[in-house]
Amino acid sequence: MILTGTLLGEHSPYIFNMIYDIDVRMLFIECVDNIQQEQPSLRIVFPEIISYSERNLQKQPDDEYMDDLVVVERTGEHLIKITTYKKEIELELTAEPFTETV
Numbered sequence: 001m002i003l004t005g006t007l008l009g010e011h012s013p014y015i016f017n018m019i020y021d022i023d024v025r026m027l028f029i030e031c032v033d034n035i036q037q038e039q040p041s042l043r044i045v046f047p048e049i050i051s052y053s054e055r056n057l058q059k060q061p062d063d064e065y066m067d068d069l070v071v072v073e074r075t076g077e078h079l080i081k082i083t084t085y086k087k088e089i090e091l092e093l094t095a096e097p098f099t100e101t102v
Contacts (some may be wrong), residue, residue, distance in 0.1 A: 001073065001074040002071060002072070002073050003072045003073060003074060003080070003097065004069065004070075004071050004072045004073075007044050007072055007097060007099055008031065008042070008044075008069065009042075009099070011031050011033055011041060011042040012031060012032055012033055012034065012035065012068075013031065013068045013069040013070070014031060014032045014035050014066050014067075014068050014069075015029060015030070015031055015032075015066065015067045015068060015069060015084060016030045016031060016032045016038065016039070016040040016066075017029075017030040017040060018030070018067070018084075020049075020052055022052075025047070025048055025049040025050075026045060026046060026047050026048075026049065027045070027046040027049060027052070027082075027089070027091065028043055028044070028045055028046075029043070029044040029046075029069065029082075030042065030043050030044075030102060031043075031044070031069065035066065040102045041101065041102055042099055042100070042101060042102060043099065043100040043101075043102050044072075044097060044098075044099050045097060045098055045099070045100060046080065046082075046091055046093055046097045047093065047095040047097070047098075048093050048094040048095040049091055049092070049093045050078070050092040050093060050094060051090075051091070051092040052089070052090075052091055053089070053090045054087050054088065054089045054090075055087065055088050056086065056087050057083075057084075057085070057086060057087055057088055058086055065085075067084045067085050067086045067087075068084060068085050069082070069083075069084055070083045070084055070085060071083045072097075075090075078092050078093060078094060079091070079092055080092075080093065080097065
């Protein structure tokens with residue numbers, strides 16, 4: 001089940017910041033409304049993470065360009081896969097992702 005549209009709504013997919021906080025077991029993805037403005041407007045929160053793994057999708061890191069959210073999909077009952085231009089993240093969590101306006 002694809003969750004990208006539900007989570008992003010009308011916001012752009014461009015990622016301003018992505019933080020995995022192991023102490024609180026949460027992943028935060030902040031997206032900008034306008035790529036020229038470069039100010040976050042939406043925060044997607046993935047709470048109560050049981051397991052987290054990520055892998056780079058590029059052979060060489062490309063830090064010159066802003067990353068963007070390609071797809072967020074539910075791959076199982078408690079499993080979420082997040083694909084960005086630069087990486088793929090797999091999560092197992094016990095709570096539903098939600099959004100906050102920044």
